[in-house]
Amino acid sequence: MADKCDLCLLGLIILSSLLTGTSGVYDHVYISSGENVSLSCNKTLSDCKSTTWTYSNRHSEVKLIDGGIKNKDTERHERLSLESDCSLNIKNVTGEDYGYYTCRQYVNGEQQGPDADGLLHVLHVSVSPSSSSSSSSSPSSSSSSSSQTEISPGRSVTLSCQLYTVVSCYYWVYSVGVELLWVNQAGVDLKTDSRYQILSSSDQDHCIISLTTTLLNEDDNREWRCQLTLGNQLETSVRYTVKYSDPADPASETEVSVTAGSLYRVIVIIVEIAVFAAPTVILLQIICARRAGRKDSKHPEEIEMPTILE
Incomplete structure (x- = not known):
């Protein structure tokens, strides 16, 4: 049964491509997922306010554009846009976008010009x-x-x-x-x-x-x-x-080892400075203390004496 339906659909596609005077030109579009695609419309009016884009596949049929306005009830509406020539743009095509697209234009309920039909393969x-x-x-x-x-x-x-x-x-x-x-x-x-x-x-x-x-x-x-x-x-x-994939990134390991090595060297330098600086500090303290003692012995008058009451 499915094969018969496929055969009927194929026959309709071939017939629509042959009857270009009444049914429009049938266009096959092959695209890879993730790309953007533009489907052309036979624009016969000055604007796109009366343009309708319909989409169908084996399982469903829906109006994507109605009167030049996007149908926001469809999941793909954010990826759709209408150009000034009424062509339909689809961004970031997915496998679910495959199917049959038809553009029609109306004035007072009457279709103007032939259909623009496209079959999108992803x-x-x-x-x-x-x-x-x-x-x-x-x-x-x-x-x-x-x-x-x-x-x-x-x-x-x-x-x-x-x-x-x-x-x-x-x-x-x-x-x-x-x-x-x-x-x-x-x-x-x-x-x-x-x-x-x-x-x-x-x-x-x-x-x-x-x-x-x-x-x-x-x-x-x-x-x-x-x-x-x-x-x-x-x-x-x-x-x-x-x-x-690399389970262990050598670059990150090198960075860690370099960081650890640098920290170790900094600690060693600090310890070395402390070791060599300590005797120097002690020696300076002894020298300062001795100088202070000599100064006190040379100037006894500067030593504070207790006050004698007259």
């Missing part, structure tokens, strides 16, 4: 939780996003590259020609290297290609890329860089 890479102690990802300013995972050599790591799409993966691969690949920094397909296990699979909303390997010492800071190609054309990619 590429995302995740690491097996058992393979790493911590991970973080950050968007990149280029056509790919990157992430790093702190792990150790000798451990097995599995990276899963997923294409979130509203149409079944079977149709994308065999009918449209979409392909997912894992490549190294030089762009060589890792299927040609026996140390990597590359497996392809799919479910209702994802095309998946996973990479599994045992990490070597020389893999520190090594980069792998998951690429999405359409024919021979690269559409988007995701970088993944491995960074080995």
